[in-house]
Amino acid sequence: GENVEQHPSTLSVQEGDSAVIKCTYSDSASNYFPWYKQELGKRPQLIIDIRSNVGEKKDQRIAVTLNKTAKHFSLHITETQPEDSAVYFCAASAMDTGRRALTFGSGTRLQVQP
């Protein structure tokens, strides 16, 4: 089955700096890669996603890049703010082959220091 690895497990940055979180996946059939943000005691919430036919996607301060050949994808947050502090999860699924359940990475705890 699919295996998703995520690094780093914790990340501390100063407000205004950039943060980068990296994930690798194992199943070449995976073609959908969402990123979720989870605040303490809350539900995971989608912040951005990318499909395998796209190499990069941006939404304001957040961007995701995908390298299909290397089977890795990354989340980039620019101009970080204290409210960006949370746990971020990457995930993968093969939505076009019927394997629609998400396989999650282990999470990255991001702390933005004011």
Next chain:
Amino acid sequence: DAGVIQSPRHEVTEMGQEVTLRCKPISGHNSLFWYRQTMMRGLELLIYFNNNVPIDDSGMPEDRFSAKMPNASFSTLKIQPSEPRDSAVYFCASSLKTGGKDTQYFGPGTRLTVL
């Protein structure tokens, strides 16, 4: 739109008791997923349904766990008998695969504590 609804939000029970968790997906969504979150194992799939039919139950730990989806607007996850190692947050998520998108929206979760 109400979003995914789960009940109860918190459940404390004793080992050996039966526990039933409930989920109402977003209206119009045809897929429903049950995930479990623990510190040790992270977020992992238990089972998912498409059009009320179980598609992948490979994550269901053992026979103590069962899930049903009798109609498009309701699903249950039952644990009988419960054990302390079942303590976790159980999330339900729903989605509608359309136009190349398959976003899963999560409910607020049920925090289960088995004493």
